Structures are given as structure tokens and as C-alpha cells.
Amino acid sequence: MARADFPAPVKKLVADLKRLPGIGPRSAERMAVWLLQHKKAEPLVLAESLVEAHEKIVACPVCGFFATRKICEICSDPKRDESILCVVEQATDVLPLERSGAFKGRYHCLGGKLSPLDRVSPEDLNIPELMRRVDSAGEIEIILALGADVEGEATSNYLADMLRGKSAKVTRIAQGLPAGGGLEYADELTLIRALQGRRDF
Numbered sequence: 395m396a397r398a399d400f401p402a403p404v405k406k407l408v409a410d411l412k413r414l415p416g417i418g419p420r421s422a423e424r425m426a427v428w429l430l431q432h433k434k435a436e437p438l439v440l441a442e443s444l445v446e447a448h449e450k451i452v453a454c455p456v457c458g459f460f461a462t463r464k465i466c467e468i469c470s471d472p473k474r475d476e477s478i479l480c481v482v483e484q485a486t487d488v489l490p491l492e493r494s495g496a497f498k499g500r501y502h503c504l505g506g507k508l509s510p511l512d513r514v515s516p517e518d519l520n521i522p523e524l525m526r527r528v529d530s531a532g533e534i535e536i537i538l539a540l541g542a543d544v545e546g547e548a549t550s551n552y553l554a555d556m557l558r559g560k561s562a563k564v565t566r567i568a569q570g571l572p573a574g575g576g577l578e579y580a581d582e583l584t585l586i587r588a589l590q591g592r593r594d595f
Contacts, residue, residue, distance in 0.1 A: 404430065456527075458503030458520055459485045468492075468501060475499040480537045481524065481553065483507050483546070487539065499537075502527060507540060507549040516552065524553075528562050535563040542569050542587075 400408065404426055411422035429437045453459070454466035461467075468474065468488070478499030482488060485503045504519045528534060536557060540546040550566060557564050570588030571580055580588070 400426075453485070453503075457501045458505060458523075459488050459501060473498075476531065477533065478535045478537065479527065479531070480539050482539050483541060483549075491539070504540075504549070507545040508552060509545045519549075521553070521556065525556065528557065528560055531562075533561055535565060537565050537567060539567045542583075 399405070400423075407426045407429070408419070408422045411417055411425050412419060414422075417425070429435045429440070450462050452461050454461040454469055456465055456469040459466045459468060475498050478497075479502055480491065480497060480499055481502045481504060482491075483504055483506060488501050488503065491497045491501075502520070502524050504521065504524070506514050506519055508514055508516065508519070528536065536553075538550045538553060540550050554564050568587075568591040570584060570591055571577070577585070
């Protein structure tokens with residue numbers, strides 16, 4: 395006796411949803427069923443939005459952030475401080491910095507971080523573009539705002555070596571305790587960096 399299962403179109407939808415990061419089989423099934431059965435789901439509107447985003451969104455040729463034209467809004471903003479360049483791993487890393495309102499310079503998205511296990515080498519990242527920007531900028535500060543994991547540290551050290559000897563000041567974002575966090579929840583490395591990055595009060 396054959397077991398009941400979803401029809402082929404639903405199974406294909408579930409399989410496509412499973413390809414999204416962080417979506418497992420059960421979540422994909424719930425999403426697929428909701429899209430098909432819920433009155434407010436409007437799957438065709440979602441499909442149109444996906445197609446529009448796919449067709450209109452490009453990587454900015456200058457910094458790598460999301461853009462709908464040749465150059466993104468950040469790179470085309472004349473009020474931005476061109477003497478400070480913040481290097482991040484992915485385009486999505488720009489958003490938390492922008493939402494904080496604390497940074498008024500420009501960005502450079504590497505498109506990843508060095509990871510031999512994942513076969514990501516310097517040639518796979520936007521490092522040549524970064525070097526060209528630094529060479530044409532004159533006096534500039536490069537802020538390395540990469541992750542604090544092993545790959546992020548390796549990428550930061552690699553970039554620092556590459557930038558040594560150029561007319562650029564290289565800094566690293568401070569790392570330490572999160573706002574509202576207590577010492578009892580911090581690991582040893584976080585505490586070490588918090589102590590090393592202390593400042594006058």
C-alpha cells in the first residue's frame with residue numbers, strides 16, 4: 395500500500411526552500427504549506443519580488459555593497475569621509491554599521507574570508523580591488539571590521555601584511571564585552587581583548 399505524500403509540485407517547492415540557509419526539511423514543509431494555503435501568503439507577489447530583486451540588484455563595482463545602478467548610494471554620497479575605509483567580509487556586514495550611525499566613511503566588501511578548509515584563497519576575495527583603492531587614495535585609514543573567528547583573524551593578518559608599507563593606517567575594530575553583558579558570561583579570549591582594548595575613562 396503506497397504512502398500518501400505531497401504532489402510533485404509541492405515536493406519541488408519544499409526542495410527549493412530547503413536550499414535556503416538555515417531552512418531544514420520540516421521548516422521547508424511548513425513554509426511551502428503556508429504559502430499554498432494561507433490567504434495572506436500571496437505567493438505570486440513573493441515570486442515577483444524575487445524576480446525583481448534578482449534582475450535589478452547588482453554588486454557595486456566600487457565597494458561590493460548592494461546597488462540598483464552602477465554605483466551604490468554609499469559610494470555616490472559626496473558627504474562620506476573618503477579618508478576612512480572600513481573593510482568587511484560580506485555586503486550584509488555593512489548594514490549593522492550603517493544602522494548604528496557611528497560610521498561615516500566608505501566601505502569595501504571582501505566577499506568572504508580566507509578559509510583553506512572551504513578552499514577560499516586570497517584569489518577568491520576582492521583583495522586586488524582593495525589594494526587599488528588604497529593606492530589611489532593617498533593618506534587613508536583602513537579599519538578591518540572582520541569576524542573574531544579563526545578565519546576572520548587570518549584574513550585580518552593577511553590584509554595587514556599586504557597593507558604594510560603603503561601610506562595607510564591600519565586599525566582593527568575593538569573587541570570585548572557586549573553592551574549589557576556581564577563578566578560571568580564572557581569567554582577568556584573576549585576578556586583578554588576587552589582588557590587589551592581598554593581606553594581612558
